[in-house]
Amino acid sequence: MSASPPARPAPGRFEVLYRIAAPSRAEAAARARAVALEQTVEFPEGLVPPGFIRDQVVGRLEGIERAGDAYLARLSFLTACAGGELTQLLNLLFGNSSLQPGLRLEALCPGPGLRRFLPGPRFGLPGLRRATGVKARPLLSTALKPMGLSAAALAERAYQFALGGVDLIKDDHGLADQGWAPFGERVRRCAAAVRRANRETGRRSLYLPNVTAGPAETIRRARLARRAGAGGLLVAPGLCGFATLQALAADPAVGLPLLAHPALLGSFTVSRSAGMAHRVLYGQLLRLSGADASIFPHWGGRFAFSREECLAIAAGCREPFGGWRPILPVPAGGMSLQRVPELLECYGQEAVFLVGGGLFADGPDLAGTARRFLRLVGGHA
Amino acid sequence: MSASPPARPAPGRFEVLYRIAAPSRAEAAARARAVALEQTVEFPEGLVPPGFIRDQVVGRLEGIERAGDAYLARLSFLTACAGGELTQLLNLLFGNSSLQPGLRLEALCPGPGLRRFLPGPRFGLPGLRRATGVKARPLLSTALKPMGLSAAALAERAYQFALGGVDLIKDDHGLADQGWAPFGERVRRCAAAVRRANRETGRRSLYLPNVTAGPAETIRRARLARRAGAGGLLVAPGLCGFATLQALAADPAVGLPLLAHPALLGSFTVSRSAGMAHRVLYGQLLRLSGADASIFPHWGGRFAFSREECLAIAAGCREPFGGWRPILPVPAGGMSLQRVPELLECYGQEAVFLVGGGLFADGPDLAGTARRFLRLVGGHA
Numbered sequence: 001m002s003a004s005p006p007a008r009p010a011p012g013r014f015e016v017l018y019r020i021a022a023p024s025r026a027e028a029a030a031r032a033r034a035v036a037l038e039q040t041v042e043f044p045e046g047l048v049p050p051g052f053i054r055d056q057v058v059g060r061l062e063g064i065e066r067a068g069d070a071y072l073a074r075l076s077f078l079t080a081c082a083g084g085e086l087t088q089l090l091n092l093l094f095g096n097s098s099l100q101p102g103l104r105l106e107a108l109c110p111g112p113g114l115r116r117f118l119p120g121p122r123f124g125l126p127g128l129r130r131a132t133g134v135k136a137r138p139l140l141s142t143a144l145k146p147m148g149l150s151a152a153a154l155a156e157r158a159y160q161f162a163l164g165g166v167d168l169i170k171d172d173h174g175l176a177d178q179g180w181a182p183f184g185e186r187v188r189r190c191a192a193a194v195r196r197a198n199r200e201t202g203r204r205s206l207y208l209p210n211v212t213a214g215p216a217e218t219i220r221r222a223r224l225a226r227r228a229g230a231g232g233l234l235v236a237p238g239l240c241g242f243a244t245l246q247a248l249a250a251d252p253a254v255g256l257p258l259l260a261h262p263a264l265l266g267s268f269t270v271s272r273s274a275g276m277a278h279r280v281l282y283g284q285l286l287r288l289s290g291a292d293a294s295i296f297p298h299w300g301g302r303f304a305f306s307r308e309e310c311l312a313i314a315a316g317c318r319e320p321f322g323g324w325r326p327i328l329p330v331p332a333g334g335m336s337l338q339r340v341p342e343l344l345e346c347y348g349q350e351a352v353f354l355v356g357g358g359l360f361a362d363g364p365d366l367a368g369t370a371r372r373f374l375r376l377v378g379g380h381a
Numbered sequence: 382m383s384a385s386p387p388a389r390p391a392p393g394r395f396e397v398l399y400r401i402a403a404p405s406r407a408e409a410a411a412r413a414r415a416v417a418l419e420q421t422v423e424f425p426e427g428l429v430p431p432g433f434i435r436d437q438v439v440g441r442l443e444g445i446e447r448a449g450d451a452y453l454a455r456l457s458f459l460t461a462c463a464g465g466e467l468t469q470l471l472n473l474l475f476g477n478s479s480l481q482p483g484l485r486l487e488a489l490c491p492g493p494g495l496r497r498f499l500p501g502p503r504f505g506l507p508g509l510r511r512a513t514g515v516k517a518r519p520l521l522s523t524a525l526k527p528m529g530l531s532a533a534a535l536a537e538r539a540y541q542f543a544l545g546g547v548d549l550i551k552d553d554h555g556l557a558d559q560g561w562a563p564f565g566e567r568v569r570r571c572a573a574a575v576r577r578a579n580r581e582t583g584r585r586s587l588y589l590p591n592v593t594a595g596p597a598e599t600i601r602r603a604r605l606a607r608r609a610g611a612g613g614l615l616v617a618p619g620l621c622g623f624a625t626l627q628a629l630a631a632d633p634a635v636g637l638p639l640l641a642h643p644a645l646l647g648s649f650t651v652s653r654s655a656g657m658a659h660r661v662l663y664g665q666l667l668r669l670s671g672a673d674a675s676i677f678p679h680w681g682g683r684f685a686f687s688r689e690e691c692l693a694i695a696a697g698c699r700e701p702f703g704g705w706r707p708i709l710p711v712p713a714g715g716m717s718l719q720r721v722p723e724l725l726e727c728y729g730q731e732a733v734f735l736v737g738g739g740l741f742a743d744g745p746d747l748a749g750t751a752r753r754f755l756r757l758v759g760g761h762a
């Protein structure tokens with residue numbers, strides 16, 4: 001038995017890699033078999049009914065191998081156990097197992113079955129390039145902030161950033177529907193401001209309002225944003241649920257690129273031995289849920305991700321995966337213009353560079369700062 | 382400055398306790414101030430506009446004190462920053478901070494402002510006692526399993542459990558809408574089976590189907606379940622989002638007690654130094670989101686929670702908190718009838734004891750096993 005390569009799953013099944021902390025292969029295998037039961041029938045092994053349930057429904061340990069100071073176990077699950085739903089797929093992958101220390105979700109090998117009910121990104125990397133018209137350089141992004149400004153003041157900032165050539169101008173993820181900048185007014189003003197700048201520059205900068213809210217309200221805001229001329233949406237699936245992200249991606253009345261924000265997701269990746277690997281969470285899971293780009297903290301900013309973890313996220317976004325479109329990694333979190341050359345070296349062209357507060361550090365000429373940002377990635381300001 | 386007691390927040394603000402790993406008080410205070418910025422304006426401190434934003438919108442460090450090998454920092458936030466929405470409240474509490482190691486959300490001191498937009502549990506502890514008619518003993522619960530059984534076979538088990546006196550008979554949380562036991566058929570059959578048993582026993586056992594799904598589908602299933610005669614609902618907010626739980630609690634066309642399952646939430650509590658404290662996640666946050674009872678793994682079963690963590694969850698469920706109704710803690714996760722006396726000693730009467738797979742271990746007479754379960758808590762079988 002070998003855990004890698006993550007072989008083609010058997011027909012009707014998909015595979016999952018777990019990292020298991022255990023002192024021996026035998027103990028790791030015992031834990032892996034416990035996971036296979038826990039994640040499916042949650043039933044004492046000896047009482048599992050023979051036939052279909054024992055042979056198909058219970059997860060199968062397909063392979064196990066040593067990986068550093070732990071073991072990598074490859075399990076397969078019956079695709080039909082996900083019942084055609086993202087929520088139940090997440091439950092199969094890591095529902096009860098999330099409660100276990102020393103057990104980490106490392107990767108998903110989906111096979112062809114999952115795409116039948118998970119269409120994935122509507123735009124992805126190619127769609128975002130088409131939407132912005134940006135071909136041979138990384139896309140640039142910034143955030144409208146700080147929270148507490150009026151809709152008019154945020155719109156003025158949006159105008160300046162678009163004038164300077166920032167491609168994706170998003171709401172700060174804390175902008176919701178607060179009284180000082182209500183969602184509807186903010187979206188109308190900011191979308192209009194970016195449109196006005198686009199007419200002046202001939203570019204196609206997009207405004208992406210934050211639609212993260214309750215289940216019905218997220219969809220309502222997304223449709224309102226579309227009608228008001230937003231060019232994309234910001235959504236935080238850790239706050240509103242991965243299935244709400246998926247619903248946005250699937251809704252033809254929305255039909256906009258979706259930029260995923262990691263708010264509240266950090267606890268899944270804060271332990272090296274439990275939770276989820278960066279690549280599977282900020283890459284694979286967001287991608288199969290329909291995100292077109294994935295924001296994460298680049299190393300050396302205000303957060304603690306390592307360079308290796310950041311590159312693993314970029315791989316999870318862009319590598320071939322289940323037939324879903326590649327999506328754009330969006331390194332962020334305390335970036336500044338000084339670090340753009342390093343971002344280029346790290347991620348290459350197929351990425352979005354998000355500089356938020358750092359764009360404000362060089363004084364009030366935001367359009368001028370944005371133009372410097374653009375020149376740093378080889379764009380024509 | 383002192384972190385405790387969690388004083389009454391100033392008017393218009395609520396308070397939050399964070400545990401911060403730091404080598405000195407000065408470093409802990411610096412980290413706490415960084416959290417106050419990160420969770421609100423996400424902006425360099427020197428650039429924050431004076432006036433309303435600097436004075437009100439930016440989080441405030443209200444106190445800090447040493448706690449063991451770390452520090453407890455008490456921060457206050459402007460209630461209006463939550464914009465009247467649970468998703469943005471979660472973001473304020475721990476959005477970007479979830480990405481930080483050595484920082485843990487310990488407790489919430491809500492003040493009166495949050496209840497205006499978060500009505501909380503519709504039933505809570507008193508409502509669940511009224512719904513079941515059970516007065517002076519813990520409520521009993523079990524799960525219909527294993528996944529893979531037909532709706533008819535699950536309904537037969539539901540009938541036996543109700544006949545034996547189990548109060549809350551829930552779907553296993555992996556039962557979604559799989560082809561072998563589709564949601565609609567399962568709910569109709571199981572609700573009818575429990576009704577039939579109730580007619581025979583004169584009790585009021587409730588059937589609680591799992592409605593966890595995508596945002597619109599969860600609500601649709603919940604309403605369908607209500608019409609089919611379900612007595613409550615099982616929902617996993619880690620899978621469908623806390624705001625979907627809240628929407629269920631608020632929906633008058635649902636109007637059923639909500640039993641929260643911890644699937645996928647475990648990663649928030651798997652680290653002792655990061656993520657969230659057990660009490661705030663499985664107690665406070667579920668409660669303000671509208672759960673009426675909170676399932677969690679009791680110590681010494683298949684999971685790794687400590688006795689102290691379990692008691693903290695029970696406290697978070699039942700102690701006075703923001704004016705919300707107390708809810709029922711539901712220790713579970715590998716329990717057996719042998720451990721009921723210890724559960725009684727641990728949690729007393731105001732709890733639900735959930736024994737799932739363990740009820741199947743004593744042979745096929747499920748009603749008989751359920752009667753023994755009932756006698757162990759002083760019920761009349």
